[in-house]
Amino acid sequence: xxxxxxxxxxxxxxxxxxxxxxxxxNAIAQNLREPVINGADRIDLVMQLAQNKRVGLIVNQTSIxxxxxxxxxxxxxxxxxxxxxxxxxxxxxxxxEAGATVVNSRDSHTGISISSIYGNNYKPTVAQLADIDMxxxxxxxxxxxxxxxxxxxxxxxxxCAENGKEFIVLDRPxxxxxxxxxIRKNGFTSFISLDPIPVLHGLTVGELAFMINGEGWLVTGKxxxxxxxxxxxxxxxxxxxxxxxxxSPNLPNDQAIRLYASLCFFEGTNISVGRGTNFPFQALGxxxxxxxxxxxxxxxxxGQDSNPVLKGVACFGTDLRNYPFEGGLSLCFLLDxxxxxxxxxxxxxxxxxxxxxxxxxxxxxxxxxxxxxxxEIRDTWQNELDEYKIMREKYLIY
Numbered sequence: 001x002x003x004x005x006x007x008x009x010x011x012x013x014x015x016x017x018x019x020x021x022x023x024x025x026n027a028i029a030q031n032l033r034e035p036v037i038n039g040a041d042r043i044d045l046v047m048q049l050a051q052n053k054r055v056g057l058i059v060n061q062t063s064i065x066x067x068x069x070x071x072x073x074x075x076x077x078x079x080x081x082x083x084x085x086x087x088x089x090x091x092x093x094x095x096x097e098a099g100a101t102v103v104n105s106r107d108s109h110t111g112i113s114i115s116s117i118y119g120n121n122y123k124p125t126v127a128q129l130a131d132i133d134m135x136x137x138x139x140x141x142x143x144x145x146x147x148x149x150x151x152x153x154x155x156x157x158x159x160c161a162e163n164g165k166e167f168i169v170l171d172r173p174x175x176x177x178x179x180x181x182x183i184r185k186n187g188f189t190s191f192i193s194l195d196p197i198p199v200l201h202g203l204t205v206g207e208l209a210f211m212i213n214g215e216g217w218l219v220t221g222k223x224x225x226x227x228x229x230x231x232x233x234x235x236x237x238x239x240x241x242x243x244x245x246x247x248s249p250n251l252p253n254d255q256a257i258r259l260y261a262s263l264c265f266f267e268g269t270n271i272s273v274g275r276g277t278n279f280p281f282q283a284l285g286x287x288x289x290x291x292x293x294x295x296x297x298x299x300x301x302x303g304q305d306s307n308p309v310l311k312g313v314a315c316f317g318t319d320l321r322n323y324p325f326e327g328g329l330s331l332c333f334l335l336d337x338x339x340x341x342x343x344x345x346x347x348x349x350x351x352x353x354x355x356x357x358x359x360x361x362x363x364x365x366x367x368x369x370x371x372x373x374x375x376e377i378r379d380t381w382q383n384e385l386d387e388y389k390i391m392r393e394k395y396l397i398y
Contacts, residue, residue, distance in 0.1 A: 033239070038065075054083050056082075056129070060088065072085065124155070135165060137169045139205065143178070149205075158225070168228050171206035174237075179202035184197065195217055207398075210227070250304060253282075259281050262328075264358060268349060272286065282321045283321070284317045288316060289316045297314050352365060367380070
């Protein structure tokens with residue numbers, strides 16, 4: 001073995017040892033870290049704000065305290081007057097599939113009325129707010145602009161501002177705590193891209209609520225929502241967080257949540273992201289062997305997806321369940337599958353308007369069609385992201 005090869009081998013061994021030590025230290029640090037105390041766990045503070053108030057809750061299956069008890073049950077046990085639950089996408093129990101209308105009902109366990117704000121209206125109506133004094137919002141977000149829970153929060157803040165109601169956010173961690181992607185442009189506003197923020201906004205829901213209020217994004221005007229946030233303890237930006245409850249039917253585990261921001265763009269294409277399987281957002285595939293050797297066939301799954309893309313069609317592609325992805329936003333999957341499609345943009349971008357609404361701009365789709373590399377695309381975001389990061393600093397709690 002010559003000297004150069006020997007040096008390379010030694011350097012490689014040292015690098016592996018350093019990496020192993022770092023991973024071990026990170027694991028030890030995570031085990032020693034104090035458990036996260038979510039806003040909902042600070043029940044004494046919640047009680048102070050809700051005492052003698054008529055309360056409406058925006059909650060779902062993620063609104064669980066550290067002791068495993070739901071916020072609704074906890075507040076009722078403490079004597080707080082809960083008038084109703086306002087149910088967002090996926091419903092109060094989180095069992096309704098994506099996009100399905102949520103209907104008015106009554107909780108069988110507590111008898112509390114459940115009033116839908118994901119059906120005929122996305123914003124609470126005057127009638128829905130008439131018998132309450134405040135809304136408490138306790139929902140686990142996943143940090144992506146197109147995940148609709150934050151759009152519901154925006155609309156609820158707006159309704160509270162218009163009707164003189166208090167709005168309380170019980171904060172929870174952001175499991176995709178990155179700032180990345182294009183910022184939503186004018187002309188591409190929708191329920192999946194409501195505010196002018198990047199695809200990955202790098203905020204908790206409490207911080208985002210402060211930003212929505214502070215930047216005057218409510219149609220009622222700047223600082224018009226009577227907003228309070230109960231912050232977490234023992235969490236700061238950059239800390240990892242594993243969700244104890246799946247936030248929606250198609251995000252069943254940490255891997256799906258990590259990949260979600262990168263794969264959701266495919267919902268505007270003719271490529272399946274694994275909906276209709278037991279590994280949604282952990283696979284990619286299309287109806288041609290050119291896409292890869294991993295195979296799966298999407299089928300209707302009650303409560304998850306009754307009509308998945310490419311239902312009943314054998315798909316070929318890539319299994320991402322064990323893909324070593326640390327999170328953030330990657331365009332590598334999108335660019336790779338577009339290349340494998342044969343650069344046939346009209347067939348690949350089967351729902352081009354939906355793709356543009358997810359991106360918040362048509363620039364991303366056009367850049368892909370024109371053959372831009374991932375770095376070239378990222379370079380076009382950078383100036384706006386730098387400006388966003390400066391604005392973001394004003395609203396950080398952690």
